[in-house]
Amino acid sequence: MLIDPERRWRPQAACRGQPPGEYFADGGGTPDKSPSAVVQAVWDQAKATCRQCPVMHQCRRDTLGEEYGVWGGYDQHQRYLIRRALPKAAKRWPRQRRLAWGRVLAEYRDRDPAVPWIDIRLLTGIPQALAMELVKEYREYKAAEVAAAPVLSLPEPEARQGEPPFPDVRGRLDAWVRHNGLVADGYYQGETADGLWLLMNVRSGKSRARKWVRREDVKFHDPKPRFYIEYKERPDGPARKPAA
Numbered sequence: 531m532l533i534d535p536e537r538r539w540r541p542q543a544a545c546r547g548q549p550p551g552e553y554f555a556d557g558g559g560t561p562d563k564s565p566s567a568v569v570q571a572v573w574d575q576a577k578a579t580c581r582q583c584p585v586m587h588q589c590r591r592d593t594l595g596e597e598y599g600v601w602g603g604y605d606q607h608q609r610y611l612i613r614r615a616l617p618k619a620a621k622r623w624p625r626q627r628r629l630a631w632g633r634v635l636a637e638y639r640d641r642d643p644a645v646p647w648i649d650i651r652l653l654t655g656i657p658q659a660l661a662m663e664l665v666k667e668y669r670e671y672k673a674a675e676v677a678a679a680p681v682l683s684l685p686e687p688e689a690r691q692g693e694p695p696f697p698d699v700r701g702r703l704d705a706w707v708r709h710n711g712l713v714a715d716g717y718y719q720g721e722t723a724d725g726l727w728l729l730m731n732v733r734s735g736k737s738r739a740r741k742w743v744r745r746e747d748v749k750f751h752d753p754k755p756r757f758y759i760e761y762k763e764r765p766d767g768p769a770r771k772p773a774a
């Protein structure tokens with residue numbers, strides 16, 4: 531996992547219940563400046579707690595964008611220096627890592643295009659110029675993949691009796707999905723080889739669910755390259771082997 535924006539590790543944090551003064555010392559100044567010796571001494575105490583923390587690795591991963599204080603054993607100035615060095619470091623990342631980050635960042639943008647890049651930087655620690663570069667690279671990669679692959683093109687599904695019709699407008703994600711008597715946004719994940727079932731990541735409000743749905747319960751806005759998933763995962767059970 532590249533990042534857990536919900537920070538589900540918090541209940542195990544060693545700093546829970548501790549006074550925040552050590553982590554957010556008065557007089558810490560701005561992140562681009564080295565702290566004074568007095569502030570550094572206070573932060574060192576906080577960092578000693580971080581080193582004993584069972585979730586230090588996760589905390590460090592998810593808090594690179596935090597402006598102030600000590601998080602994950604790093605103080606604000608150290609995080610500032612890491613963020614500043616990221617664009618250069620990212621040039622050496624393996625392609626898969628660049629694409630994985632591009633996908634995460636593109637999802638943040640697609641979820642709400644009005645979200646400013648600064649919010650994404652605060653969430654992920656990725657500076658805006660680098661974030662835009664990774665998103666562009668990811669989108670170009672996906673466009674090339676779509677262009678090269680056979681495209682999933684379903685006939686317009688008809689609403690079954692008693693089920694909600696699909697809206698005429700595009701959703702925010704890949705497709706509309708009928709789900710629990712509602713129509714929700716969904717991402718295409720794959721399908722069974724016979725095309726009867728599609729695996730969709732369905733979002734409704736704040737909840738999301740990875741679920742199999744029948745193909746007639748999906749309406750796509752964007753063509754997607756087909757991706758086949760092993761039979762053993764399909765919801766109506768594994769395909770039977772022909773009798774010998």
Ligand code: SF4
Binds near residue numbers: 544590603
């Ligand atoms: S690593 Fe430090 S800041 Fe992060 S949860 Fe643990 S003690 Fe708190």
